[in-house]
Amino acid sequence: MEMMLTVRDLTKRYGSFKALDHFSMNVEKGAIYGFVGRNGAGKTTLIRTICGLQQPSYGEYTLMGYKHSDPQIVKSRRRMGAMIETPSLYGQLSAQENLKVQMRTLGLQDTREIDELLKEVGLSHTGRKKVKDFSLGMRQRLGIALALAGSPDFLVLDEPVNGLDPQGMIEVRELILKLNRQNQVTILISSHNLDELARLATVYGFIDHGQRVKEISAEELENACRKCVELTVEGNEILIETLEAYGADYRIKAGGTVEIYGETALSELILKLAQKGCTVTSMKEHDESLESYYLSLIGGEDHA
Numbered sequence: 001m002e003m004m005l006t007v008r009d010l011t012k013r014y015g016s017f018k019a020l021d022h023f024s025m026n027v028e029k030g031a032i033y034g035f036v037g038r039n040g041a042g043k044t045t046l047i048r049t050i051c052g053l054q055q056p057s058y059g060e061y062t063l064m065g066y067k068h069s070d071p072q073i074v075k076s077r078r079r080m081g082a083m084i085e086t087p088s089l090y091g092q093l094s095a096q097e098n099l100k101v102q103m104r105t106l107g108l109q110d111t112r113e114i115d116e117l118l119k120e121v122g123l124s125h126t127g128r129k130k131v132k133d134f135s136l137g138m139r140q141r142l143g144i145a146l147a148l149a150g151s152p153d154f155l156v157l158d159e160p161v162n163g164l165d166p167q168g169m170i171e172v173r174e175l176i177l178k179l180n181r182q183n184q185v186t187i188l189i190s191s192h193n194l195d196e197l198a199r200l201a202t203v204y205g206f207i208d209h210g211q212r213v214k215e216i217s218a219e220e221l222e223n224a225c226r227k228c229v230e231l232t233v234e235g236n237e238i239l240i241e242t243l244e245a246y247g248a249d250y251r252i253k254a255g256g257t258v259e260i261y262g263e264t265a266l267s268e269l270i271l272k273l274a275q276k277g278c279t280v281t282s283m284k285e286h287d288e289s290l291e292s293y294y295l296s297l298i299g300g301e302d303h304a
């Protein structure tokens, strides 16, 4: 298993406050790593640190095999593109000119790439329009284009769908999937939009109070998010007796509603209940989503 990024025991202190507290993560080559945590959990701090914008107080990370303390890590950084929080753009310049500046900063000559990048993020039509007159979504797309300059192997996106309309979100999602599948770009993406992340991520890392809560593959998460049917009946005793006879996996909730997990022959169950004189008053089917998994891991209250 080849790793793009490994983070070990990383701690970042601001005075006595630990924004990262012995945090560890593993981003395999080829992954789309969904980085999840509430406001202030430490996501941007981690991203800024691995991009070399700030030094860890303790711990280490390796990027494409180079340790953070190894001067050769600059080689890895050249193959990495990042968009962190709101992209810093030149308001008086057009999208094309902003990209030209970025290419020059990176020491790249290929101006043909600029048109391709603009097309890729859906900004070809913006012509001479100054970036200060762009919508939030357009700025966000230009930020992604800047991160893509130089065709990085590792793309780090901090909240990339922030401010995008539904169409924009679909386009960014398709772009991310295309970069990953066709160009084998490894992607680390932090987002509050769990529904959006669930459509992309191949692995998830959950962070809270600067600490790693869980790292889990999308497949493992899918297995952990079991299908569930909620039944409310008149007379729970008959329902429980019937479920026991089926050997079903169930849980009785407050108020008498029963949650039944896994594949259960529902129509057969309901028929059996009716035969025993037990009436079903309500039935709801739902998948435990990434959101409920996240809430069960981290808890519902927001500290921000």
Ligand SMILES: Nc1ncnc2c1ncn2[C@@H]1O[C@H](COP(=O)(O)OP(=O)(O)OP(=O)(O)O)[C@@H](O)[C@H]1O
Pocket (backbone or CB within 6 Å): 014, 019, 037, 038, 039, 040, 041, 042, 043, 044, 045, 046
């Ligand atoms: N330069 C700084 N000085 C002091 N505290 C800081 C600094 N930068 C970040 N913090 C604090 O570190 C914690 C983590 O912040 P960070 O921006 O990494 O969170 P985040 O998970 O990216 O949050 P969000 O989702 O809101 O962007 C916060 O409590 C924040 O106030």
